[in-house]
Each structure stands twice: as structure tokens, then as C-alpha cells.
Amino acid sequence: MTAVVRSVVRSFKAKYWKEAAAFVRLGGHAVYWESPARARLVVPAPERNDDWTDLGIWSIFDLGLERWTVRKDGKFPGLATVRVPDDALHIVKRRAERDSVHPKATLKVSYDCLACGACCRDNEVVLDEDDMKRFRDAGRAELLKKPWSKRKDGKVILTLKDNGRCHHLRRDNKCKIYDVRPAACSVFPVASECCIAAREYELEVFDGLAPEEWPWPE
Numbered sequence: 001m002t003a004v005v006r007s008v009v010r011s012f013k014a015k016y017w018k019e020a021a022a023f024v025r026l027g028g029h030a031v032y033w034e035s036p037a038r039a040r041l042v043v044p045a046p047e048r049n050d051d052w053t054d055l056g057i058w059s060i061f062d063l064g065l066e067r068w069t070v071r072k073d074g075k076f077p078g079l080a081t082v083r084v085p086d087d088a089l090h091i092v093k094r095r096a097e098r099d100s101v102h103p104k105a106t107l108k109v110s111y112d113c114l115a116c117g118a119c120c121r122d123n124e125v126v127l128d129e130d131d132m133k134r135f136r137d138a139g140r141a142e143l144l145k146k147p148w149s150k151r152k153d154g155k156v157i158l159t160l161k162d163n164g165r166c167h168h169l170r171r172d173n174k175c176k177i178y179d180v181r182p183a184a185c186s187v188f189p190v191a192s193e194c195c196i197a198a199r200e201y202e203l204e205v206f207d208g209l210a211p212e213e214w215p216w217p218e
């Protein structure tokens with residue numbers, strides 16, 4: 001089991017921007033509705049852009065975004081904000097719905113990765129040169145052959161089985177190549193929004209209120 005303190009997500013209407021900022025300063029994530037169809041995600045500013053343990057960064061990645069803004073003035077000084085893409089509004093709504101049962105800005109959770117494996121399904125794990133070197137140094141040259149393939153952009157990715165599971169995921173949900181697993185797998189943080197979404201989507205395990213509708217809209 002891995003115990004983690006994660007941020008709770010809360011929705012705020014436009015006039016409650018002070019409350020939204022205060023909630024984020026307590027460690028939460030705010031969905032700030034500038035209008036009924038336009039939202040900003042507000043999270044604590046990451047200390048470093050490449051801090052892969054920062055759950056705020058992953059909450060942004062999970063929206064398909066890679067950049068954020070930290071302003072010195074305005075409604076959210078010193079906090080990181082992104083405009084939520086229109087096609088991701090249902091994602092932030094779902095986060096807030098899920099967390100509506102959690103009263104505080106943060107929540108202590110314990111997940112058992114060794115029994116889960118949700119993030120090892122329907123994913124896209126990109127292999128880099130360091131991964132290739134790690135495989136070779138460990139005498140696992142066979143991992144440099146299948147199962148992986150090249151994307152159109154030339155990046156090498158692990159391919160999935162027809163049922164969506166990674167080829168290296170055992171039936172008991174443990175990773176067959178755990179000691180040399182790709183960096184993209186080893187940095188994937190427990191209790192990030194990507195993790196929680198994978199658990200919901202793949203396992204129907206809900207870390208809060210279950211969805212009112214299932215499946216989610218595309």
C-alpha cells in the first residue's frame with residue numbers, strides 16, 4: 001500500500017474567486033467557472049516544471065495540457081492556472097462531483113499498486129533512450145524487440161494486447177519487467193488525477209462519489 005495525501009477538487013462559481021484561491025492555498029484544486037461554459041483549473045504552483053511527484057502537474061496533464069501560467073497579480077497570484085479545454089470540461093466536472101463527499105482541501109488515501117494495474121491498460125508508454133539502455137544493461141535485449149512499435153512521430157511505444165492490457169502486465173496485475181520498467185511507468189504517481197481516472201475507467205473503483213452517468217461522454 002502506498003499512502004498519499006491528494007488534493008480534493010471543488011467547483012467555484014465566478015463570484016467566489018477568493019474562496020477558490022483560499023481552497024487552493026490549503027492544498028486543494030479549484031475548478032473556477034468564469035462562465036457556465038468556460039472554466040479554469042487552479043492548482044498550487046509547482047516548485048519545478050519537471051517535478052513528476054507534483055499532483056498539480058498531473059492534474060493538468062490529465063486534461064491533455066503541458067503548460068500553465070503563474071501570475072503575480074489578478075485573482076490567483078502565485079497559483080498555477082490553465083484554461084480547461086472545452087472537450088475536457090466533463091473531466092473537471094467529474095472530479096468535482098467525485099470529491100463532493102470529501103469536506104477538506106486534501107485527503108489521505110492508500111492505494112495498492114501491486115494489486116491494481118489500472119494504469120497498465122489502455123495507455124501509451126513512450127520508451128526513451130534511457131529505457132533502451134536500461135534494458136541492455138540489465139541483459140534484457142529481448143525487450144528492445146516486440147512488444148513495442150513506432151508512432152507516426154517516430155517515438156517508440158509499448159504496444160497493448162487486444163484487450164488493452166500492456167504485454168508486460170501479468171494476470172495477477174503485477175509488472176513482469178518491474179525492475180527495468182520504463183521511466184514513464186516508474187514516475188507515474190499514485191493518487192494523481194491520471195491514476196484516479198484509470199482506476200475509475202478500468203476498474204470502476206471510485207475515490208468518492210460514483211458517476212451519475214456511465215460511461216462518461218466522449
Ligand code: SF4
Nearest residue numbers: 111113116117119195
Ligand atoms: S492506477 Fe494508480 S494505484 Fe493503480 S497501479 Fe497505477 S499508480 Fe498504482
Ligand code: SF4
Nearest residue numbers: 120166168169175185
Ligand atoms: S511496463 Fe509494466 S508498469 Fe509499464 S505499463 Fe507495462 S505492465 Fe505497467
